[in-house]
Every structure is written in C-alpha cells, then in structure tokens.
Amino acid sequence: MLTLLREVQIPLLAALLLGACASKFVRVMQAKSMAAGLGPTAMFPLKLRRPAAIAMCATEFGCGIGLIVTAGRFGGGTPATLIRLATGLLFLVATAALIELRSVRPDIGCGCFGEFSTAPVTWRTIARSALLAVAALVTMQLPVHGFETLSNSAGTLALLIAGELTLLALLSPEIREIMVRIGYSAPCELRVDNPDQTFAALQRSTQWRKHADLIANREPSDVWRELCWRYMAFPSRAAGKDAELVFAIRLDHHRKPAVLSALVDTATGAVLTWPATGAKHARARVRVARRAKLAYRPGAISQAERAAGQGPGGRINPPVDGQGATGFRR
Amino acid sequence: MVAAHQSSGEPDPASRPVYRAVSGEITDISPHFVTIGHVAGERRIALTAEATAWRGEPLDPSALSIGDDVVIRIIPSQSGTGIADRIWANIGRVCGTIIEAEGNRLVVAECAMREPQLVEISPLASVRIMVKAPNLRPGYLIDIIGVRHQDVLYGIVATSPQPPYRSDHVPPHRPAAGWLSDSITGSAVWHEPAHEPYGVLGVFYPAVDPATGCFEDAAAKVAPGQAQSFRELPYLAIGSALTVRNECTNMSWTLPVTGCSPTARLFNDHCVACKTSPRGRIADLTLASFVALGGELEQGCFNATLTIGR
Numbered sequence: 220m221l222t223l224l225r226e227v228q229i230p231l232l233a234a235l236l237l238g239a240c241a242s243k244f245v246r247v248m249q250a251k252s253m254a255a256g257l258g259p260t261a262m263f264p265l266k267l268r269r270p271a272a273i274a275m276c277a278t279e280f281g282c283g284i285g286l287i288v289t290a291g292r293f294g295g296g297t298p299a300t301l302i303r304l305a306t307g308l309l310f311l312v313a314t315a316a317l318i319e320l321r322s323v324r325p326d327i328g329c330g331c332f333g334e335f336s337t338a339p340v341t342w343r344t345i346a347r348s349a350l351l352a353v354a355a356l357v358t359m360q361l362p363v364h365g366f367e368t369l370s371n372s373a374g375t376l377a378l379l380i381a382g383e384l385t386l387l388a389l390l391s392p393e394i395r396e397i398m399v400r401i402g403y404s405a406p407c408e409l410r411v412d413n414p415d416q417t418f419a420a421l422q423r424s425t426q427w428r429k430h431a432d433l434i435a436n437r438e439p440s441d442v443w444r445e446l447c448w449r450y451m452a453f454p455s456r457a458a459g460k461d462a463e464l465v466f467a468i469r470l471d472h473h474r475k476p477a478v479l480s481a482l483v484d485t486a487t488g489a490v491l492t493w494p495a496t497g498a499k500h501a502r503a504r505v506r507v508a509r510r511a512k513l514a515y516r517p518g519a520i521s522q523a524e525r526a527a528g529q530g531p532g533g534r535i536n537p538p539v540d541g542q543g544a545t546g547f548r549r
Numbered sequence: 550m551v552a553a554h555q556s557s558g559e560p561d562p563a564s565r566p567v568y569r570a571v572s573g574e575i576t577d578i579s580p581h582f583v584t585i586g587h588v589a590g591e592r593r594i595a596l597t598a599e600a601t602a603w604r605g606e607p608l609d610p611s612a613l614s615i616g617d618d619v620v621i622r623i624i625p626s627q628s629g630t631g632i633a634d635r636i637w638a639n640i641g642r643v644c645g646t647i648i649e650a651e652g653n654r655l656v657v658a659e660c661a662m663r664e665p666q667l668v669e670i671s672p673l674a675s676v677r678i679m680v681k682a683p684n685l686r687p688g689y690l691i692d693i694i695g696v697r698h699q700d701v702l703y704g705i706v707a708t709s710p711q712p713p714y715r716s717d718h719v720p721p722h723r724p725a726a727g728w729l730s731d732s733i734t735g736s737a738v739w740h741e742p743a744h745e746p747y748g749v750l751g752v753f754y755p756a757v758d759p760a761t762g763c764f765e766d767a768a769a770k771v772a773p774g775q776a777q778s779f780r781e782l783p784y785l786a787i788g789s790a791l792t793v794r795n796e797c798t799n800m801s802w803t804l805p806v807t808g809c810s811p812t813a814r815l816f817n818d819h820c821v822a823c824k825t826s827p828r829g830r831i832a833d834l835t836l837a838s839f840v841a842l843g844g845e846l847e848q849g850c851f852n853a854t855l856t857i858g859r
Binding site for chain 1: 683718720758773774857
C-alpha cells in the first residue's frame with residue numbers, strides 16, 4: 220500500500236509540474252510580458268524578474284519531463300533519484316518563497332498556475348507546496364515495478380490517485396477560479412447588444428403594436444442604454460404638443476423581452492396621459508394586462524419599474540396611475 | 550458651471566464643506582488675495598489663513614508667480630464670493646500608452662482623439678517614478694502628474710503602480726459571480742480639461758454603451774464590444790446620472806456621464822488615497838468634479854463608490 224502510494228506520486232508530480240509550466244507560458248504569451256505572471260518573482264529586483272521567471276518555468280519543465288523519463292527502467296537508479304531530489308528541493312524552495320511572498324506582498328497570487336492563481340497566497344497554497352515537496356522526497360529510492368505488479372493493484376491505485384487529487388483540490392484556490400470560469404455567464408449589464416436586434420424585438424412586442432399609431436416617425440429620435448435596458452424614443456404628438464414615445468426594452472430575453480412604454484412631453488419630460496382610445500384598443504389593453512398578470516415575476520417587474528421609474532438621467536418618470544406609463548410583459 | 554445635484558442621504562450636509570473649482574492664470578498675488586483671469590473675465594479671491602498651494606511641491610500661496618495657471622478650490626464665505634483654501638499651480642497629468650521613450654523623455658498617446666503628449670521626467674523624481682513605473686518602454690501604460698510648461702509635462706509623481714502588462718494585452722478581470730452589486734467601488738481619477746467647456750461637472754465612464762457611443766473607440770477603429778478593459782463595468786450611456794461618492798471625504802455628487810474613458814479602463818491599479826480601493830478605475834472625473842468631491846489633484850485619485858442613478 221505504502222509502495223503504491225509512493226508510486227502514484229511520480230505521474231501526479233509530473234502532471235502538475237508540466238501543467239504549471241504550460242499555464243505560466245500561456246499567461247506570459249497572452250500578456251506579452253514576463254511580469255504578468257508575477258508570483259514569487261515579484262520579490263526579485265526588477266532586472267532579475269525575467270530570468271527568475273524563465274528559470275522557474277524551465278525547472279518545472281525539466282523536472283516534469285525528467286520524472287516521466289526516469290519513471291521506468293530507463294534512467295532508473297541515480298538519475299531518477301537526482302530528479303526526484305531536485306523536484307523535492309524545488310517544492311521546498313517554493314514553500315519558503317510562498318511564506319515570504321505572503322508577508323511581503325499579501326495582495327498578489329502565487330502565479331503557480333498562471334492566470335488561475337491570482338488569489339492572494341493563503342495557508343492552503345503553502346500547505347499544497349509543502350505536501351508536494353514531501354510527495355517528491357518520498358519517491359526517492361523507489362524501486363521500479365513492472366507493469367504486471369501495478370495492473371494487479373489497479374483498483375487501489377485508482378483510489379489512491381482519486382484521494383490525492385481530492386486533497387490537492389481542497390488545497391488549491393485555483394479550483395474555484397476554474398469553476399467560476401466554467402459556469403460564468405456574463406450578466407446582461409455587461410453583455411454587448413445589437414440595437415437593430417433589440418428594435419426588431421420591440422416591433423414584435425404588444426407594447427409596440429398598441430402604441431405604434433402614436434409614432435410620427437419610425438426612426439428613433441434617441442437610442443440609449445442603461446444597465447439591462449435599451450431605451451428607444453420616437454417622436455410623437457399628444458394634446459397638441461410635441462411628445463416622445465419612449466420604449467424600454469429589457470436585454471436579458473432576446474426573443475420575448477419585457478417592454479415598458481411611456482409618453483413624455485418633449486419640452487419638460489413630464490409623463491403625459493395616453494390619448495383616449497377606442498373600444499378595440501381598450502380590449503387589447505385588457506388582454507395585455509391579463510397576460511402581464513399571468514407572466515408576473517416580482518424580480519422582473521420590480522427591476523423594470525425601477526429602471527423605468529428611477530432610470531438614470533430621469534428620462535422616464537415613475538409610472539403613475541392614470542398617466543401615460545405602462546409596465547407590461549408581452 | 551453646470552449645476553450638479555447634491556445627493557441625498559448624507560449624514561449632515563450642513564456641516565459638510567461644498568467645494569467649487571475655478572481655474573485661470575494668475576494676474577496678481579498677495580498674501581491675502583489671488584487674482585486670476587479666466588474665460589469669464591478677472592476674479593479676485595481671498596485666501597484663507599490656512600490656504601496651501603502646490604507647484605510640484607507644497608508651497609506658500611504667496612510664493613506663486615504671476616502667469617501661473619492655477620486651479621483654485623473655493624469654499625463658501627459669508628460674503629458669498631467664496632474663499633480659496635487650496636491652489637494647484639501649473640498642474641498637469643498625462644495618462645496613456647507610451648509610444649516613444651528616449652531617456653527621460655516620453656511621448657504618450659492618451660487616446661485616438663487627443664494629440665500625443667510629451668512628458669519629461671524630472672531628474673529629482675526619476676527614482677521615485679521608476680519604483681512605481683519600472684517599464685518606461687513603448688507599449689506600457691503610464692500615469693504621471695507633474696508641472697506643465699507649455700506643451701511639456703515635467704513628471705513628478707507616478708500616481709499608482711504601473712500595470713505589468715502592455716496596453717494592448719490587458720488581462721480582463723471578471724467578477725467572481727454572474728451578478729453585479731448595486732454599487733461599484735474602485736478608483737476615481739481626474740483628467741486635464743483639453744477641449745471641455747470651462748468648469749464642466751461630469752464624469753467619463755469607462756463602459757459607455759459601445760453600440761451607440763464612444764467616439765474615441767470609433768476613432769481608434771475599435772469594433773463595438775471589442776475594446777479592451779481590465780474591469781468589466783455595467784454599460785451606461787452618455788447622459789446617464791451617476792452618484793459618485795468620495796470614500797475618503799464622504800462627499801458625494803450626482804454627475805452626468807459626459808464621455809467614455811478609453812484609457813482609464815486599461816488600468817488595474819488600486820487607489821490608496823485613504824484606504825486601498827478594489828482594483829480598476831471606475832470613473833475619470835473632470836477636474837472641477839474631482840475638486841468638488843474633495844479630491845487632492847496631486848494624489849491623482851480617491852477611493853470612490855458609484856451608484857447608478859440618483
């Protein structure tokens with residue numbers, strides 16, 4: 220069992236070292252700057268940071284390849300012992316560097332796995348490095364086992380690998396960053412939208428059909444966006460005055476966005492009452508109101524009301540009963 | 550000056566100083582008064598007993614010279630004309646990407662709409678600046694405050710640690726979760742007025758809706774939504790109202806978004822004016838707004854909280 224545990228360390232250490240080297244390399248290539256991968260190299264004088272980063276990456280790569288090459292009968296004996304000793308020393312030095320980094324620059328990450336290691340160094344990162352140092356050192360003087368010996372204990376090996384990977388995951392702040400990236404979906408406030416598509420969605424909406432006859436010109440007089448809402452204003456007339464019919468279209472549902480509308484005085488910005496409508500329009504409004512009730516979602520409506528009522532810039536005033544502002548879903 | 554609305558919710562607005570900024574060229578100076586000429590004519594302003602000045606270093610206001618371009622912070626007085634308690638002389642700021650570097654002379658591109666700026670780092674300040682901005686090479690970002698003589702800025706202060714990346718390879722910093730809080734905290738900076746109207750109050754916001762509006766991006770031929778940015782901020786429009794709060798002075802004003810800030814969004818720095826702000830610049834204020842919020846121009850930034858809307 221103990222021998223198997225020692226046996227497991229070599230592929231794990233090699234994978235970690237090569238993964239760390241690759242992720243650092245990717246980060247440096249993306250940023251086109253050696254300094255981007257900071258980590259412990261931040262403790263070096265500026266002129267030494269670049270060579271220190273290169274040396275770190277080269278050592279990781281060399282040890283990773285060396286562990287794989289000397290794992291079997293080829294290169295066994297002294298070369299294997301030296302490589303494993305070098306790997307152990309690398310992790311011991313890294314542990315000491317992380318302790319120092321935590322006290323000198325507590326704001327920066329270890330940079331161990333490139334852009335995934337931006338969280339400040341904690342005891343978990345230090346413990347992981349120490350654990351890997353121990354893992355490397357216990358593999359010294361490990362005899363070479365044949366493939367048959369290992370395949371007979373495949374189940375135990377798999378369990379040991381799974382256990383150690385779990386332990387490493389618990390000690391790795393990078394896991395959280397990776398999970399966040401996998402599950403990341405940009406909130407609608409951060410998404411770029413296409414005003415043409417939003418206009419098309421508006422034209423499919425009930426609010427548009429209901430008020431389209433008030434629009435004097437189908438070209439919007441103003442288009443702007445705030446957070447999750449795209450606003451489109453169209454010239455209109457109401458009570459003999461110039462007015463603007465303003466639609467607010469929510470951007471988080473492209474096919475059936477929530478649409479609000481308001482009729483405002485162009486000169487003062489005050490909300491105007493909707494012009495009197497015929498029976499046909501009244502029936503349509505009742506239908507829309509029923510749909511709105513069925514599709515009522517407290518979050519969506521309250522946010523919509525907030526956007527329309529307290530919208531930055533005050534371009535749409537709070538909906539008031541009997542006044543020309545409505546807030547319905549399609 | 551464009552009127553700004555004082556935000557509600559302040560603990561004690563009456564006891565809070567209300568700052569205004571005026572700028573112009575000194576035409577006369579004495580221990581008790583400073584006279585400046587500006588676009589609206591000449592103005593004589595009394596100095597408080599505690600008034601201080603800055604011209605590359607702190608100095609007494611009476612040591613200022615006729616011909617100095619000054620920004621004066623005014624506090625209300627009983628006479629209603631205001632009195633000066635802080636004067637910055639010949640202060641300038643260059644913030645952008647280094648496009649040429651030769652010894653201590655740098656040419657810096659602020660954005661596609663402005664002429665490149667010439668910066669000469671003062672020999673006395675070069676070590677201090679190099680500590681914060683070690684990469685004085687083309688492609689790297691720089692933000693320097695100094696004393697302006699005609700078209701050259703003599704750099705004296707690097708406001709914050711220089712980003713380690715090139716300006717064309719900005720690593721995006723995504724929020725940890727897929728939602729945004731109602732308020733945004735970060736660093737608020739100021740910029741030189743250039744072609745802005747005199748004394749305008751407003752804020753350049755780094756995330757103006759790309760579909761409708763950042764002229765600087767259009768001039769730089771950046772496709773909508775493709776502009777690089779360190780910090781992702783919710784999209785707003787020119788004209789949106791932002792309540793900007795200076796966490797160091799507890800002063801807040803509601804200001805309109807008057808432009809986009811293609812340079813500020815590239816920076817990943819903290820502001821350490823009073824405490825350490827989260828990374829990234831969230832507002833690039835006009836000079837008058839920065840002063841009105843109690844910011845110290847030579848510090849370059851303050852820790853700010855933005856609330857969208859009034």
